[in-house]
Amino acid sequence: TTTTTTSTTQPPKVTIPIAEEEENAGVKLMDSLDDFNSCLSSEGYEFIGLPNAEAGPEDPANNPDYLQALVLCNSRTNIATTFQEFQESRNEMTPDEIKEQNEQTIALGECLNRKGWNVGDLSPDENGLLNPSQFQSPDGSVNTDDIRSCASELSLEGN
Structure with missing residues (x-):
């Protein structure tokens, strides 16, 4: 008894990736802001402003622990970069x-x-x-x- 097998090989399907629509810079900024504020909250702070040397060391925005939380949360969320991208998107209009x-x-x-x-x-x-x-x-x-x-x-x- 003889058994014959044949196999048919289909050529692989070619897929063309669909370009993802670029996220609106303002929406991206809001998402990053949510993440940033959540991070600050988990560190025990809420955003009270950026450090201001002219306000002196007693200004709450110049508190070393608050500054450390700002740096940490910026590194986790890239809020500064996202804000810069938002500004650049507005400059190119x-x-x-x-x-x-x-x-x-x-x-x-x-x-x-x-x-x-x-x-x-x-x-x-x-x-x-x-x-x-x-x-x-x-x-x-x-x-x-x-x-x-x-x-x-x-x-x-x-x-």
């Missing part, structure tokens, strides 16, 4: 993109004001982009949940 961004900033500020935030007056930077003079939630923190809620209401996250 066309006039039409600046106009659209400003319209979104106005709408976002109005939404946050309705939630009790103080965003202060909006004023343009050197590129013409509007920025709030203040940016504080009712409890004094930077609550990204409110920001995300407003962005979602206004359908801003994808822009």
